Amino acid sequence: MSTSQAVFSGWMKISESAVDELDRQHAEEAALAALVSQYAGTLYRVAFSVMRNASDAEDAVQEAFMRVLQHRDMLGEVRNQRVWLIRIVWNIVLDRKRRAKTRPETDDVAELARVLPCKGLSAEEIASASQHHAHVLACVEQLPPKEREVLMLSAFEELTSVEIATVLGITESSVRSRLFRARNLMAGLLHHARS
Amino acid sequence: MKNTTQDLSVHYFSHPDSSTTGEDTLRLIAGLPAPAGLEDRVQAGLRAAPAKGRILHWPTALLPSRGLAGGWMRSAAAAAIVVVVAGGGWGIYSRVQPSQPARVVVMPPRVGTGGGFSNAGAMRTPQTLNGPVLLHSAPAKPAQAKTPVRTAKTPLHREQASGKAAVQPVAPLAR
Numbered sequence: 001m002s003t004s005q006a007v008f009s010g011w012m013k014i015s016e017s018a019v020d021e022l023d024r025q026h027a028e029e030a031a032l033a034a035l036v037s038q039y040a041g042t043l044y045r046v047a048f049s050v051m052r053n054a055s056d057a058e059d060a061v062q063e064a065f066m067r068v069l070q071h072r073d074m075l076g077e078v079r080n081q082r083v084w085l086i087r088i089v090w091n092i093v094l095d096r097k098r099r100a101k102t103r104p105e106t107d108d109v110a111e112l113a114r115v116l117p118c119k120g121l122s123a124e125e126i127a128s129a130s131q132h133h134a135h136v137l138a139c140v141e142q143l144p145p146k147e148r149e150v151l152m153l154s155a156f157e158e159l160t161s162v163e164i165a166t167v168l169g170i171t172e173s174s175v176r177s178r179l180f181r182a183r184n185l186m187a188g189l190l191h192h193a194r195s
Numbered sequence: 196m197k198n199t200t201q202d203l204s205v206h207y208f209s210h211p212d213s214s215t216t217g218e219d220t221l222r223l224i225a226g227l228p229a230p231a232g233l234e235d236r237v238q239a240g241l242r243a244a245p246a247k248g249r250i251l252h253w254p255t256a257l258l259p260s261r262g263l264a265g266g267w268m269r270s271a272a273a274a275a276i277v278v279v280v281a282g283g284g285w286g287i288y289s290r291v292q293p294s295q296p297a298r299v300v301v302m303p304p305r306v307g308t309g310g311g312f313s314n315a316g317a318m319r320t321p322q323t324l325n326g327p328v329l330l331h332s333a334p335a336k337p338a339q340a341k342t343p344v345r346t347a348k349t350p351l352h353r354e355q356a357s358g359k360a361a362v363q364p365v366a367p368l369a370r
Contacts, residue, residue, distance in 0.1 A: 036241070041233065133224075
């Protein structure tokens with residue numbers, strides 16, 4: 001092989017990969033579409049549990065998938081895509097929640113009364129349930145941030161303690177201890193309110 | 196999903212004491228269904244997003260399927276690019292004159308002070324205190340007008356101490 005052929009053999013390899021670029025792009029788009037159809041609902045519920053606003057939660061989901069689009073080259077390296085996506089949307093909603101602290105809080109009672117299912121309940125029960133949920137959420141807001149995050153993520157039955165630990169970037173034992181403290185604090189807060 | 200959340204809601208009302216930690220509320224919220232059309236909206240948003248930077252592809256004529264001719268054309272194109280770049284660089288280098296060394300500029304002496312104030316040749320004379328005013332001096336009198344006669348009672352050293360000896364001429368004493 002002459003020198004020029006040896007030099008340009010690398011170029012030929014690049015051009016071969018360039019030919020496959022279009023196919024690879026189509027494959028990435030298909031994988032991303034599959035992720036959207038599979039996990040959009042889960043991400044929405046995670047986002048809604050923090051934001052408690054439908055449009056804000058949807059925006060957070062949109063932003064999460066936009067970030068995935070920007071880093072779609074990493075999709076092949078991700079082992080658990082569901083936890084990876086939940087971690088992305090979790091960071092997004094926490095960041096948004098932190099920035100929205102300066103704005104006045106939305107009326108959680110009215111929002112919950114509108115959103116939560118109330119089929120088969122009387123108007124009085126619906127109002128009572130909304131007030132109860134709003135009170136519980138107010139108590140949740142009084143928890144320390146670490147305990148609050150664990151408690152909110154533990155409400156998702158599809159997330160195990162290991163996955164919660166992965167999302168929060170802590171150990172599983174820390175998740176358990178924080179969850180224990182959060183439950184005790186919540187019980188105390190609710191008992192104090194009732195008494 | 197809807198059935199699950201409804202069951203939870205009914206469960207809360209049937210067993211109100213089970214919500215000692217408030218987790219039923221969080222589970223209720225966590226079990227809310229996603230709004231209809233969420234996936235389509237997300238897909239539309241992703242399609243409307245700006246595409247990632249693309250790689251420029253080789254022209255079809257230069258693809259390796261063309262065999263050896265494609266390789267020679269590619270090498271010729273690379274050589275042409277190298278010639279153009281090198282020629283352009285040389286052209287710029289040859290046209291640009293080297294910068295001349297800095298010359299010393301002799302500044303002309305300043306004539307006057309442009310824009311400033313001048314003393315117009317005036318000399319500054321400091322203000323001094325007024326000295327003693329001299330009155331008209333008395334006309335000089337002869338020195339021998341009144342010379343005290345030394346007596347034996349006034350010795351010479353006393354006269355010198357009182358200053359009288361200064362005005363006393365020495366010559367008469369010598370006589």
